[in-house]
Amino acid sequence: xxxxxxxxxxxxxxxxxxxxxxxTTDQQxxxxxxxxxxxxxxxxxxxxxxxxxxxxxxxxxxxxxMEGRKELPIHNxxxxxxxxxxxxxxxxxxxxxxxxxxxxxxNTLVAHGKNSGENYAxxxxxxxxxxxxxxxxxxxxxxYNGENGYSLVLNGLEEGINDNAKARYVVxxxxxxxxTGTIASLGRLGKSYGCPxxxxxxxxxxxxTIKDGTLLFIYADNSEYxxxxxLIHQPNILMAQFQKRPPAFEHEG
Numbered sequence: 001x002x003x004x005x006x007x008x009x010x011x012x013x014x015x016x017x018x019x020x021x022x023x024t025t026d027q028q029x030x031x032x033x034x035x036x037x038x039x040x041x042x043x044x045x046x047x048x049x050x051x052x053x054x055x056x057x058x059x060x061x062x063x064x065x066m067e068g069r070k071e072l073p074i075h076n077x078x079x080x081x082x083x084x085x086x087x088x089x090x091x092x093x094x095x096x097x098x099x100x101x102x103x104x105x106x107n108t109l110v111a112h113g114k115n116s117g118e119n120y121a122x123x124x125x126x127x128x129x130x131x132x133x134x135x136x137x138x139x140x141x142x143x144y145n146g147e148n149g150y151s152l153v154l155n156g157l158e159e160g161i162n163d164n165a166k167a168r169y170v171v172x173x174x175x176x177x178x179x180t181g182t183i184a185s186l187g188r189l190g191k192s193y194g195c196p197x198x199x200x201x202x203x204x205x206x207x208x209t210i211k212d213g214t215l216l217f218i219y220a221d222n223s224e225y226x227x228x229x230x231l232i233h234q235p236n237i238l239m240a241q242f243q244k245r246p247p248a249f250e251h252e253g
Contacts, residue, residue, distance in 0.1 A: 085112055
């Protein structure tokens with residue numbers, strides 16, 4: 001009787017130990033699986049962290065800008081400007097980056113087009129006389145003095161998205177309506193005819209920094225832009241399908 005009891009007790013202990021080992025093995029397997037599916041850090045991730053950009057620029061806007069920078073034959077890749085139109089006009093939506101020295105050179109207000117929206121830019125166009133902003137990649141060209149003072153010519157690089165920029169006279173210039181005073185008065189910035197207008201006091205310094213062949217990217221977390229552009233990788237198009245409220249994008253013609 002005693003021997004039988006001891007035998008049963010030993011068998012029970014062995015079974016429990018086996019279950020614990022199996023459980024531990026399963027936990028280790030699950031843990032290993034979790035580690036394997038984590039996204040690997042990229043050079044873009046590292047640069048974003050090194051430049052401490054989390055305070056001034058969304059990661060996704062930076063990542064998309066860097067993808068275009070890699071693909072496009074830009075004359076001066078050291079300087080890059082990103083405008084984030086997913087933010088309200090009351091926020092500092094323009095960032096000028098010195099990628100060579102890993103510095104933020106400017107972070108300031110920037111206006112959107114009259115027909116793109118009120119405080120937020122939600123409608124975009126490549127069509128002449130639309131009075132809307134355009135998204136995507138541009139290269140900066142020459143400067144001139146015009147009706148809005150010192151101005152910078154922008155050349156849209158994406159067919160059907162922003163390649164009418166020069167024909168539409170979409171340029172960077174200073175504007176009195178792009179100011180904290182206007183925000184205090186209206187609750188938002190004033191609006192342009194489609195130009196990325198900046199505060200008057202920063203127009204000269206910014207234009208002189210980014211002129212003559214640097215990259216400018218206008219971002220807006222816009223799903224239709226992602227379906228049209230050839231410069232952003234396909235996975236982002238799939239990600240864009242999960243947006244709750246994709247802004248409208250007007251087709252030319």
